[in-house]
Amino acid sequence: xxxxxxxxxxxxxxxxxxxxxxxxxxxxxxxxxxxxxxxxxxxxxxxxxxxxxxxxxxxxxxxxxxxxxxxxxxxxxxxxxxxxxxxxxxxxxxxxxxxxxxxxxxxxxxxxxxxxxxxxxxxxxxxxxxxxxxxxxxxxxxxxxxxxxxxxxxxxxxxxxxxxxxxxxxxxxxxxxxxxxxxxxxxxxxxxxxxxxxxxxxxxxxxxxxxxxxxxxxxxxxxxxxxxxxxxxxxxxxxxxxxxxxxxxxxxxxxxxxxxxxxxxxxxxxxxxxxxxxxxxxxxx
Amino acid sequence: xxxxxxxxxxxxxxxxxxxxxxxxxxxxxxxxxxxxxxxxxxxxxxxxxxxxxxxxxxxxxxxxxxxxxxxxxxxxxxxxxxxxxxxxxxxxxxxxxxxxxxxxxxxxxxxxxxxxxxxxxxxxxxxxxxxxxxxxxxxxxxxxxxxxxxxxxxxxxxxxxxxxxxxxxxxxxxxxxxxxxxxxxxxxxxxxxxxxxxxxxxxxxxxxxxxxxxxxxxxxxxxxxxxxxxxxxxxxxxxxxxxxxxxxxxxxxxxxxxxxxxxxxxxxxxxxxxxxxxxxxxxxxxxxxxxxxxxxxxxxxxxxxxxxxxxxxxxxxxxxxxxxxxxxxxxxxxxxxxxxxxxxxxxxxx
Numbered sequence: 001x002x003x004x005x006x007x008x009x010x011x012x013x014x015x016x017x018x019x020x021x022x023x024x025x026x027x028x029x030x031x032x033x034x035x036x037x038x039x040x041x042x043x044x045x046x047x048x049x050x051x052x053x054x055x056x057x058x059x060x061x062x063x064x065x066x067x068x069x070x071x072x073x074x075x076x077x078x079x080x081x082x083x084x085x086x087x088x089x090x091x092x093x094x095x096x097x098x099x100x101x102x103x104x105x106x107x108x109x110x111x112x113x114x115x116x117x118x119x120x121x122x123x124x125x126x127x128x129x130x131x132x133x134x135x136x137x138x139x140x141x142x143x144x145x146x147x148x149x150x151x152x153x154x155x156x157x158x159x160x161x162x163x164x165x166x167x168x169x170x171x172x173x174x175x176x177x178x179x180x181x182x183x184x185x186x187x188x189x190x191x192x193x194x195x196x197x198x199x200x201x202x203x204x205x206x207x208x209x210x211x212x213x214x215x216x217x218x219x220x221x222x223x224x225x226x227x228x229x230x231x232x233x234x235x236x237x238x239x240x241x242x243x244x245x246x247x248x249x250x251x252x253x254x255x256x257x258x259x260x261x262x263x264x265x266x267x268x269x270x271x272x273x274x275x276x277x278x279x280x281x282x283x284x285x
Numbered sequence: 286x287x288x289x290x291x292x293x294x295x296x297x298x299x300x301x302x303x304x305x306x307x308x309x310x311x312x313x314x315x316x317x318x319x320x321x322x323x324x325x326x327x328x329x330x331x332x333x334x335x336x337x338x339x340x341x342x343x344x345x346x347x348x349x350x351x352x353x354x355x356x357x358x359x360x361x362x363x364x365x366x367x368x369x370x371x372x373x374x375x376x377x378x379x380x381x382x383x384x385x386x387x388x389x390x391x392x393x394x395x396x397x398x399x400x401x402x403x404x405x406x407x408x409x410x411x412x413x414x415x416x417x418x419x420x421x422x423x424x425x426x427x428x429x430x431x432x433x434x435x436x437x438x439x440x441x442x443x444x445x446x447x448x449x450x451x452x453x454x455x456x457x458x459x460x461x462x463x464x465x466x467x468x469x470x471x472x473x474x475x476x477x478x479x480x481x482x483x484x485x486x487x488x489x490x491x492x493x494x495x496x497x498x499x500x501x502x503x504x505x506x507x508x509x510x511x512x513x514x515x516x517x518x519x520x521x522x523x524x525x526x527x528x529x530x531x532x533x534x535x536x537x538x539x540x541x542x543x544x545x546x547x548x549x550x551x552x553x554x555x556x557x558x559x560x561x562x563x564x565x566x567x568x569x570x571x572x573x574x575x576x577x578x579x580x581x582x583x584x585x586x587x588x589x590x591x592x593x594x595x596x597x598x599x600x601x602x603x604x605x606x607x608x609x610x611x612x613x614x615x616x617x618x619x620x621x622x623x624x625x626x627x628x629x630x631x632x633x634x635x
Contacts, residue, residue, distance in 0.1 A: 176371055176375035177375050179342050181377075181392070182341075182342070182361070182363045183341075183342070183363070183365075183367060184388050184440065184441075184443075185363045185364070185389055185393060186363060186389075187363060190392045195377055199377075
């Protein structure tokens with residue numbers, strides 16, 4: 001069955017009137033000023049003193065450490081959130097249980113809570129004077145001002161993305177295929193891995209992409225728990241801030257350029273995925 | 286030679302939270318070995334809920350469901366070994382036809398799983414059975430409705446089910462494919478000998494295909510019997526009205542056959558059983574033709590009796606004078622060859 005016709009096929013919407021044309025022009029102008037221009041500034045500043053300065057800024061040991069740490073935090077947070085997100089999405093989209101709407105509401109918490117508050121919560125829990133602080137200190141486990149704290153903060157902030165992108169897709173697909181799997185003798189694992197997940201595969205990929213982008217770019221929550229130890233607990237966003245505060249504009253913008261590049265790649269992949277998802281949605285079973 | 290019926294439903298009840306009335310209200314039913322049974326009823330009669338309850342896709346509030354004599358009420362769907370074909374087939378959209386059919390075999394625990402070669406052989410053989418040899422590499426999206434249906438059937442048969450359940454198996458198909466597939470399914474059933482239950486709202490489909498028909502209405506079982514039996518001897522007014530579009534006439538009406546009139550209750554007459562003759566001829570009562578529609582080989586008449594009762598009649602078209610006699614406004618005499626009387630009134634019906 002074909003879905004709703006593409007907007008281009010609707011004659012009533014094809015020829016925008018003056019109001020629609022005005023709105024489109026305004027939106028484009030706004031985007032140009034607020035999105036494209038800053039991006040251009042980043043590129044311009046990063047290369048203000050040419051390639052050698054740009055490369056030198058990235059080869060700085062502290063910059064390299066920040067890049068490495070950012071990748072490491074993302075490499076841990078993203079898989080953790082895939083497991084959490086897929087479990088939550090499957091539970092909410094395919095099952096009826098008590099507390100389902102509560103779970104759905106909780107999934108939105110990280111989006112509605114300020115990242116700084118999220119970071120502070122972890123300090124309160126695991127910091128030297130926090131609830132579990134003494135217990136952890138006795139055993140020599142360091143969470144705050146160390147990698148575990150930064151991973152925790154990142155996982156918290158990026159928790160909703162996988163679940164939130166998968167739930168609508170999984171819901172729209174209904175539960176008939178899962179029921180069919182059950183009548184064919186499949187248990188929960190087989191059903192999840194062979195039926196539900198592959199059907200929502202593109203949505204999962206999309207969620208992973210968003211999670212990754214947010215994990216690498218997160219500033220607030222990570223800033224609170226990291227302690228800003230140069231070369232040790234600085235991720236790329238934190239490193240950029242330090243360089244900027246030290247008036248090292250080329251250094252700051254060179255690292256910023258890398259982050260922006262990541263954003264652009266994410267955006268391109270996202271558009272490609274969305275196109276494929278739309279096509280899939282039209283096919284149906 | 287199974288000593289127990291494949292399906293035995295005992296007083297099953299089910300009420301959906303927030304739903305109006307009970308979806309199932311104390312249904313008891315038993316299949317005979319190897320039979321093809323139809324669950325027939327209007328939408329909302331509970332037929333699909335009953336089918337899903339037998340498969341374990343729906344829980345029941347009361348009653349028991351026995352499969353091969355074993356109480357399966359609390360057994361989860363995946364352990365019931367019941368083949369189920371969904372109305373919209375529910376094929377795994379990202380898998381090929383081959384993988385769809387192989388799914389049930391691959392999903393088995395390792396120790397029960399056949400070796401890869403045997404899976405392949407069985408899947409291909411099943412695809413031959415449903416006349417889809419050569420289609421194993423396709424995806425469901427590239428198949429027609431009738432082909433998807435047969436894939437769903439092969440997939441259900443792959444697990445060697447003890448019985449087969451089909452939910453509105455022909456609902457999503459156009460009329461021509463539906464008729465072909467109906468005949469083919471009957472043939473397949475006769476070859477496999479598997480006890481099969483299917484749900485339909487189409488009485489013609491139920492009558493043509495099934496060995497026995499179970500008629501449901503508002504969550505209750507109205508009657509179970511062979512197609513001719515339920516048609517000729519409807520047990521309740523609902524069955525009479527549902528099968529053959531019977532209309533109600535006052536129980537004392539002169540239209541009813543001699544000796545067929547009653548003082549009270551419900552009398553139902555099917556359009557096919559109404560005889561129409563020229564005024565002054567034979568038995569019956571006078572009436573006036575109000576509407577006359579030629580419908581293929583039959584003529585459908587709306588007749589008004591002198592007491593104001595409206596009656597439908599279906600007569601064959603043919604005789605030269607037929608059109609004149611039956612023009613709107615013309616007087617006729619009408620009488621019913623057969624009527625169904627329910628002295629106790631509505632019972633549980635309508």
